[in-house]
Each structure stands twice: as C-alpha cells, then as structure tokens.
Amino acid sequence: MSQRHILLTLICGVLIVAISMGIRQAFGIFLRPITLDLNISREAVGFALALQNLLWGAVQPFVGYFADRYGSMRIMIMSGLLYSLGLLLTPFSQNAFTLDLTLGILVGLGLSGVTFAVVLGAVGRNADPAWRSLILGIVTAGGSLGMFIFVPIGQALLSQLEWENTFFLLALFALLMPLLAFGFINDKPQQTIVTTTTGVSLIKALQEAQFHRGFWLLNLGFFVCGFHVAFIAVHLPSYLTDRGLSPVTGAHALALIGFFNILGSYTFGWLGGRYRQKYILSWLYLIRAIIIALFLYLPLTYYSALTFSAAIGFLWLGTVPLTSGLVARIFGTQYFAMLFGIVFFSHQVGSFLGAWLGGYVFELTHSYDMIWLFSIVLAVISAIFHLPIMDKPLTRLQSLSNA
Structure with a gap:
C-alpha cells in the first residue's frame, strides 16, 4: 500500500473512531433526561448502556475475524448503518425493554465494526512496526477528539431541544461513518500479504493465545x-449533579476528559514505541488509583471536578495503543483484529459492570461511593497484573510482527 493510501486510511480511521466513540461517550448526559421522561430508574438506563457494551464486546472477536479475513470496508459500512439506525430508533423507546433493544442491542452491534479493534487492525497492519504504537495512539486519540466535540454539542442541543430530537441529529452524524469507510477500499485481508512460510492458521493462533499467560493478564x-471508563462516562455527570453542581459541569467534565485524552493517547502511543509497554500500563493504572482517591478525598467543586477530568482524561484511553500494541508485538498482525477483539471483550465485560453496577449501587445506597472505592482497588490490582507479562514476540509469529 502506498504512503498516500496509508495516510488516507489513517485520516478516515481517526474520523470514524471520533464519530463512533464521541457519540457513544456522550450518552452519559442523557441519563437523567431519559429516566425522567420514560419514568424508569438509573439502573434501567445503566443496564441498557451496559448491554450495549457487553454485546459490542461479545461480537467483537467475530467481527474482527471477518475484517481480518475479508477486509474492513464492508464491515465498517454495515456497522455504521446499524449504529445510525439504533440512534434513530432510540427516541421511540417507551420503556426499559425497548431502550435495551435500541440503545442497547442495535447501537452495541453497530459499535463493534466502527471502533478500535477493526479500525486499529486496518490501520495498524499496514504500519511500519517502528511507528505502529504511535499510529495506534493517533487513531485512539480520535475517540477522544470525538468525545471533546460531541459531548458539548450534545449538551448544547439538549439545552435547546428534547432529548429525542438530539438523538435524531446524532443519527445523522453517524451516517458519515459508512461514507468514510470507503477510505479503506484498498485495505487488503492480511492473508494476501503474508507468505505461506510465516502464515499461521486461525486454530493455531487461538491456541497460542490460549496458552499464553500474558494474553490472559492483558484480558484482566x-x-x-472498561469498568473505569464506563462507570465514569455514564455516571460522572449525574454524580456531580447529585452533589450540587450544574448539569453543564457534567458536560464540561466529559468534554475535558476527551480533550486531555487526545494528548494522553498520543503520548502513551509515543511512549509505547520507546519503552516496554507493560511497564507503562502498570504505572498508568497505579496513577489512576491515586487520581480517583484524591478526587474522593478533596472537597468537590467545579474546579476540582474539572481537574479530576483533566487528570483521568490524560489516562483515559492511553491503555488502547499500549494493550493493542502488546497484542501485535506478541502475536503478530495476521489475526490482530480478532485477538485484540477477544481482549476487547474483557474490556466490555468490565464496561457492562461499570455502567450497570453504578446504577444498581446508587439505587441501593443512594450513593456512588462504594463504586468509586472499588475502582481504586481494581486499578491497583491491574497495575500488578501487567508486571509479569512475557512480552517477547512468539517465535512462529516473529516474522509476522515485522510484516
């Protein structure tokens, strides 16, 4: 693939991820309006978003396999249309069940083909290994750029329109993704550029991952x-409002997370190309624990909320180029989208619990404190999990990792 085509896929990949993740990260500002309008609990809305995350992750390995096998463009087009359809039908929801079908199932299925696993696979497998971590960081930053753009847009529209009309407009934005997918028309399935001496069968690739301890530590x-980002994205705006801050503060907080993660994703992508990625991940999670602890300990004000958002935002999706980079480094790029899709499923199981448990615990205790404390414990555990990962390329796939 020529440098011009590689640049085209990078630009289109950034924009697709910006739209898909930006709209998805804005769902938290709709939590209170939807609960009030449909007369359902926060747990019910949280469950719809949790179901969205879980289904997104559950089908991701299969969607990733088809993208690896047949190319990414068709997958992105179909997924983008499904995503837009889910947004379009969400305003017609009358209760928790129909919300699960639209915002949960349809949007969840759509997300699987227009977010990190498929887009990073399409962009990353054609990148020079020396620049791969940085390029993955740039694409990941697209998700944060979208968050920075779409959360304020969503809040501005929500202040002028009903939440239903805001969703209609977001559905129109989502229709840009199938058009941008044509930027990947020259993306070729990996098996066409791998020789038979270096190629590995699907079963062999799965077996190698199954018996690699580092693969399961990456999953954990x-x-x-996933738990952290889903809980914060869905429940932080309501948490701040419950504590006496304005709804606009919640939108500002999410937008600031997006802005600083643009910097963070690029930075961690750059660091991952120069230092051992597992150590950077370990420090990242440890610092997350410290930031959340300080947020709970210090008095809550508008400025402390924005300071927390900036700090946690810098670390928000810096895990993606590092984790995906480790998958590519260890197992090569032939089945990257599928293998990273499996790891991403673990992320989405965490997202399911973060979104749903946040609402469940709030309904049970009328407080989010228990979930905040649990988030700190999980961050420390994750910091420990990354240290023993064996991050050397597998012998059979070493030539693939340099492809």
Whole structure:
C-alpha cells in the first residue's frame, strides 16, 4: 500500500473512531433526561448502556475475524448503518425493554465494526512496526477528539431541544461513518500479504493465545479499564449533579476528559514505541488509583471536578495503543483484529459492570461511593497484573510482527 493510501486510511480511521466513540461517550448526559421522561430508574438506563457494551464486546472477536479475513470496508459500512439506525430508533423507546433493544442491542452491534479493534487492525497492519504504537495512539486519540466535540454539542442541543430530537441529529452524524469507510477500499485481508512460510492458521493462533499467560493478564487488565471508563462516562455527570453542581459541569467534565485524552493517547502511543509497554500500563493504572482517591478525598467543586477530568482524561484511553500494541508485538498482525477483539471483550465485560453496577449501587445506597472505592482497588490490582507479562514476540509469529 502506498504512503498516500496509508495516510488516507489513517485520516478516515481517526474520523470514524471520533464519530463512533464521541457519540457513544456522550450518552452519559442523557441519563437523567431519559429516566425522567420514560419514568424508569438509573439502573434501567445503566443496564441498557451496559448491554450495549457487553454485546459490542461479545461480537467483537467475530467481527474482527471477518475484517481480518475479508477486509474492513464492508464491515465498517454495515456497522455504521446499524449504529445510525439504533440512534434513530432510540427516541421511540417507551420503556426499559425497548431502550435495551435500541440503545442497547442495535447501537452495541453497530459499535463493534466502527471502533478500535477493526479500525486499529486496518490501520495498524499496514504500519511500519517502528511507528505502529504511535499510529495506534493517533487513531485512539480520535475517540477522544470525538468525545471533546460531541459531548458539548450534545449538551448544547439538549439545552435547546428534547432529548429525542438530539438523538435524531446524532443519527445523522453517524451516517458519515459508512461514507468514510470507503477510505479503506484498498485495505487488503492480511492473508494476501503474508507468505505461506510465516502464515499461521486461525486454530493455531487461538491456541497460542490460549496458552499464553500474558494474553490472559492483558484480558484482566483491560477489564479494569472498561469498568473505569464506563462507570465514569455514564455516571460522572449525574454524580456531580447529585452533589450540587450544574448539569453543564457534567458536560464540561466529559468534554475535558476527551480533550486531555487526545494528548494522553498520543503520548502513551509515543511512549509505547520507546519503552516496554507493560511497564507503562502498570504505572498508568497505579496513577489512576491515586487520581480517583484524591478526587474522593478533596472537597468537590467545579474546579476540582474539572481537574479530576483533566487528570483521568490524560489516562483515559492511553491503555488502547499500549494493550493493542502488546497484542501485535506478541502475536503478530495476521489475526490482530480478532485477538485484540477477544481482549476487547474483557474490556466490555468490565464496561457492562461499570455502567450497570453504578446504577444498581446508587439505587441501593443512594450513593456512588462504594463504586468509586472499588475502582481504586481494581486499578491497583491491574497495575500488578501487567508486571509479569512475557512480552517477547512468539517465535512462529516473529516474522509476522515485522510484516
């Protein structure tokens, strides 16, 4: 693939991830309006978003396999259309069950083909290994760019329109993704560029991952990341409002997370190309624990909320280029989208629990304190999990990792 085509896929990949993740990260500002309008609990809305995350992760390895096998463009087009359909139908929800079908199932299925596993696979497998971590960081930063853009847009629209009309407009934005997918028209399935001497069968690749301890440690670590980001993205705006701050503060907080994660994703992608990624991940999770602890300990004000958002935002998705980079380094790029899709499923199981448990615990205790404390414990555990990962490329796949 020529440098021009590689640049085109990078730009289109950044924009697709910006739209898909930006809209998805804005769902938290709709928590209170939806609960009031449909007369359902926060747990019910949290469950719909949790179901979205879980289904997104459950189908991700299969979607990743088809993208690896047949190319990414068709997957992105179909997923983008499904995502837009889910957003379009969500305003017609009348109760928790129909919300689960639209915002939960349809949007969850759509997300699987227009987010990190498929887009990073399409961009990363054509990148020079020396620059791969940085390029993955740039694409990941697209998700944060989208968060920085779409959360304020969503809040501004929500202040002028009903939440239903805001969703209609977001559905129109989502229709840009199938158009941008044509930027990947020259993306070729990996088996067409791998020789038979270096190629590895699907069964062999799965077996190698199954018996690699580092692969499961990455799964456990990414589970924690998913728990953190889903809980904070869904419940932070309501937490701040419950504590006496304005709804605009919640939107500002999420937007600031997005802005600083643009810097963080790029920074951690750059660091991952120069230092051992497992050690950077370990420090990242440890610092997360410290930041959350300080947020709970210090008095809550508008400025402390924004300071927390900036700090946690810098670490928000820095895990993605590092974790995906480790998968590519250890197992090569032939089945990258599928293998990273499996790791990403763990992330989404964590997201399911973060989104749902946040609402469940709040309904039970009328407080989020227990979940905040649990988040600190998980961050420390994850920091420990990454230290023993064996991050050397597997012998059979070493030539693939340099492809």
